[in-house]
Structure formats: C-alpha cells, structure tokens
Amino acid sequence: MKRLITLRINDTDEEIYVEPWWPLSRVLRDELNLIGTKEGCEAGHCGACTVLIDGKTVMSCLYLAMKARGKDIATIEGLQGNDGALHPIQNAFIEHFAVQCGFCTPGMIMAAKALLDENPNPTEQEVREGLNGNVCRCTGYTKIVEAILTCAGKPKN
Amino acid sequence: MRFDCLEPQTIEEAVSLLAKFDREAKVIAGGTDLLNLIRTKIIKPKYVVDISRIPGLDHVKYDAVGTLSVGTLATIRSLEMSAQVKERHSVISQAAGQLGSVAIRNVGTVGGNLCHASPAADTAPALMALGARVKIAGPAGERATALENLFTGPGRTILERGEILTEIQVPATAPDTKGIYFKHAIRGASDLAIVGVAVVANFDGGRCRNIRIALGAVAPTPMRATGAERLLEGRELDLALIEIAAREAADESRPITDIRGSAEYRREMVKVFVRAAIKSVLPKENDRGNEIATAFQL
Numbered sequence: 061m062k063r064l065i066t067l068r069i070n071d072t073d074e075e076i077y078v079e080p081w082w083p084l085s086r087v088l089r090d091e092l093n094l095i096g097t098k099e100g101c102e103a104g105h106c107g108a109c110t111v112l113i114d115g116k117t118v119m120s121c122l123y124l125a126m127k128a129r130g131k132d133i134a135t136i137e138g139l140q141g142n143d144g145a146l147h148p149i150q151n152a153f154i155e156h157f158a159v160q161c162g163f164c165t166p167g168m169i170m171a172a173k174a175l176l177d178e179n180p181n182p183t184e185q186e187v188r189e190g191l192n193g194n195v196c197r198c199t200g201y202t203k204i205v206e207a208i209l210t211c212a213g214k215p216k217n
Numbered sequence: 218m219r220f221d222c223l224e225p226q227t228i229e230e231a232v233s234l235l236a237k238f239d240r241e242a243k244v245i246a247g248g249t250d251l252l253n254l255i256r257t258k259i260i261k262p263k264y265v266v267d268i269s270r271i272p273g274l275d276h277v278k279y280d281a282v283g284t285l286s287v288g289t290l291a292t293i294r295s296l297e298m299s300a301q302v303k304e305r306h307s308v309i310s311q312a313a314g315q316l317g318s319v320a321i322r323n324v325g326t327v328g329g330n331l332c333h334a335s336p337a338a339d340t341a342p343a344l345m346a347l348g349a350r351v352k353i354a355g356p357a358g359e360r361a362t363a364l365e366n367l368f369t370g371p372g373r374t375i376l377e378r379g380e381i382l383t384e385i386q387v388p389a390t391a392p393d394t395k396g397i398y399f400k401h402a403i404r405g406a407s408d409l410a411i412v413g414v415a416v417v418a419n420f421d422g423g424r425c426r427n428i429r430i431a432l433g434a435v436a437p438t439p440m441r442a443t444g445a446e447r448l449l450e451g452r453e454l455d456l457a458l459i460e461i462a463a464r465e466a467a468d469e470s471r472p473i474t475d476i477r478g479s480a481e482y483r484r485e486m487v488k489v490f491v492r493a494a495i496k497s498v499l500p501k502e503n504d505r506g507n508e509i510a511t512a513f514q515l
Contacts, residue, residue: 061221079219080220080221080222080265081218081219081220081222081255083252102256103253103256104249104253104317104318104320104321105407107318107320110320113323116294116320116323117318117319117320117323118320118323118324119249119318119320119321119324122248122249122252122253122321122324123248123324124222124245124248124252124267126222126224126267127248127267127269171319171320174319175319189406190319192318192319192405192406192407193317193318193319193320193321193407194318
C-alpha cells in the first residue's frame with residue numbers, strides 16, 4: 061500500500077506517495093521526473109544512480125525511498141546555481157571532454173562532489189579510489205580524473 | 218519486488234515483529250545486500266523490518282580496558298574512517314576500506330555484512346582474526362558468542378526466530394600487535410574477494426604470539442586456519458616454517474569453483490596470501506624479520 065512521505069530533494073520538500081519497496085532512484089525518475097539520475101545495473105555495481113544523502117554518496121537503486129525521509133537528498137539537478145550557472149565540476153567535465161555517451165556522468169559528478177567536499181585536495185590516486193564505484197563503459201576515465209583534479213582546491217560551490 | 222516495510226523503534230519491538238512473522242520477514246539495515254537478494258528473487262519476504270531507526274545501535278567506541286564495541290548499524294565507512302580503530306585495530310579499517318565502493322560503504326552496515334553471511338564478507342575474517350564476539354538479542358533475551366560460531370553456511374547463521382545481531386565486541390590486542398587484511402579480487406574493492414586473508418599476531422622476544430589466521434571466500438563460511446595457527450604459535454618464524462604454515466592453511470581451506478576462480482586456484486592463492494600476510498606482520502625491528510620479509514616480496 062502506498063504511503064505519503066516527504067522527501068527533501070535539492071532543498072525542496074516533496075510530498076509523494078511511494079510503495080515501500082520502491083528504491084529512491086525510481087521515485088526520483090518516475091515520480092519526480094528527475095531523470096538526471098540514471099538506473100544502470102540496479103545492483104549497486106555501476107554508480108550511474110549515485111546521489112548524495114546528507115552529503116554522502118549513495119547508490120539510489122539500492123536505497124529504499126522510505127529510508128530517505130528526514131534526510132537531505134542531492135541530485136545532479138540541484139548542482140546548477142539559481143542563476144542557471146553550471147557547477148564548477150560540471151564545467152570542468154565539459155572543458156576536459158570528460159563526457160562521452162554521458163550515461164555515467166551524473167553519477168560521476170555527484171561522486172566527485174562528495175569526494176571534493178570531504179577532501180578538497182585529493183591526489184590522483186584518491187580520486188581514482190573515490191570513484192571506483194562509478195563505471196564508465198566508454199572507458200573515459202583519464203579525462204574524468206583530469207576534470208576532477210582541476211577542481212581540487214577550488215571553493216565548494 | 219514487493220513487500221511491506223515495518224519500522225520498529227526499539228530492539229524489543231523489532232524482536233517481536235521478527236518472532237511474529239518469522240520466515241516472512243527479513244531484517245533490513247542499509248539494504249545493499251538485501252535489496253539485491255529480493256530483486257533477483259532469491260528471497261521473497263512479505264515484510265522487511267527496518268531496524269535503522271532504532272537509536273543507539275551505530276556506535277564505534279572503546280571502553281576503559283580497550284574493548285571495541287561496534288553497533289550493528291555502524292556503517293562500513295564509519296569503521297574505515299575511525300581514527301581510533303585505525304590505530305588500535307587497523308586490520309578492521311583495512312578490511313572495511315576494501316569492501317565495495319564508497320557509496321556502498323556509506324550505507325552498508327557491519328551487522329548486515331556479517332548476517333548476510335557471505336563466505337566472502339570482508340569484515341568477517343578481520344573481526345575473526347581479532348577474536349570478535351557478537352551479541353544477539355532475541356525473544357528469550359540476550360546471548361553472546363564468538364563471531365566464528367555465527368556462520369553455519371553460505372547465507373546461513375545461528376540466528377533463530379526473532380533474533381537480531383546487536384553488537385560486535387573486539388577485545389584489546391596485546392602491545393605491538395600487527396594485523397593485515399589482504400583481499401585478492403580482480404576489480405579491487407568493488408569486486409567480491411576470490412580469497413580474503415586476515416592475520417593478526419604479536420611477537421615476544423622473537424616468538425610469535427596470539428596468532429590468528431582467518432580466511433574468506435574459500436569455504437562455505439569465513440573460517441579460521443587453526444592448524445596453521447598451531448604450527449606458528451610460540452615459535453620463532455623462519456622461511457621454512459612460514460611456508461609449511463601457508464600450505465597447511467591452503468589444506469584447511471575448502472574452496473569451490475565459481476565465476477571468480479577455480480577451487481585449485483583459490484587454494485593456491487590461500488597459500489600465497491597467507492605467506493605474504495604472515496610476512497607482513499613480522500616485527501620490522503627484528504633483523505631476521507626484515508630478512509624474511511625481503512625474501513617474501515610478492
């Protein structure tokens with residue numbers, strides 16, 4: 061039976077009816093049309109569904125929407141500033157050609173954001189380890205790592 | 218994937234729900250393992266009992282005598298990042314840091330990793346090598362047992378109807394204890410272990426003391442290599458003895474062939490990684506240790 065819950069997504073409270081077995085990724089995509097978050101393997105291996113919950117990376121395909129009540133959820137849609145400007149990590153991905161087919165990109169960027177928030181000056185090794193749950197099947201890792209490293213040391217937002 | 222989600226606020230409430238619904242209910246904490254089992258239809262629970270809103274179950278703390286208590290809901294990431302654990306029980310941080318991706322470690326819990334009872338669970342060999350005990354709450358009250366008694370087979374534990382693992386307790390180690398966890402996997406942390414090896418020991422006047430060797434992914438459950446331990450305990454270690462003990466550990470293992478490796482390969486890797494693990498806990502100030510360590514570079 062569906063239950064009415066409130067989810068705080070990108071600083072906005074959303075009231076929504078969810079089935080208890082719905083993963084957060086499904087609610088984001090199918091109920092709220094936040095389709096920047098992708099569903100890839102739906103088994104926690106690929107990282108395409110990565111969102112931030114209370115600032116930490118989470119595979120939203122393996123996270124029940126019910127469990128996200130009372131927490132801060134951040135998706136790729138929330139990275140853009142109110143003036144429409146892209147986030148520095150997004151700009152870096154564009155400048156460094158870190159996007160090929162683009163399917164992994166939102167998850168990569170959210171994982172990169174959590175990594176840089178926690179460790180503003182990561183080494184290349186730390187970037188690679190921090191992103192090891194995010195798979196790019198175009199294998200464009202070199203450009204992705206370069207893009208993230210150029211954001212190191214810059215202010216958060 | 219269809220189930221109802223029950224949200225007890227206390228352990229007692231969770232125990233009574235689990236006792237009531239028995240096989241129709243499964244405990245969910247982080248859900249990173251459970252939701253995969255449900256999605257692939259390996260299990261079809263009618264209810265999931267979400268224990269993650271029960272307060273006081275996510276601690277990682279030391280008491281006055283140095284015993285580490287870890288609440289069942291402590292995330293793998295919190296174990297990995299704890300400065301105190303890194304300093305006092307580093308083998309736990311090593312294993313936690315090699316379990317899945319950061320996003321899995323942020324959500325997955327130590328209680329979940331143990332109760333899922335995967336033979337390849339990374340935290341199990343590390344905790345077993347440290348002599349961890351687990352506390353279990355149930356309808357008949359609380360009980361405690363050594364972690365290695367928890368597992369009875371792949372995905373199977375001693376937990377009975379209505380029971381929940383609530384806490385893991387790890388005794389303080391002797392001074393100068395060293396520990397190592399080696400995970401042999403193709404894609405690093407994100408992959409399941411082909412072989413996991415944890416070794417913990419200290420050295421007293423050159424003699425090996427309190428050695429524990431625990432293996433993952435090479436038997437129906439995480440296991441101790443007690444035969445290999447007995448060969449080393451109280452002895453001065455040399456190349457020949459380490460080799461014999463590593464072979465003994467390989468003989469004790471009972472691996473299967475699966476997608477990640479053949480039984481023969483796994484057995485061989487037990488030998489290789491047990492040898493390397495013993496080498497890595499040898500005291501560095503001991504010249505003989507250094508000599509052996511150099512001879513055993515992988």
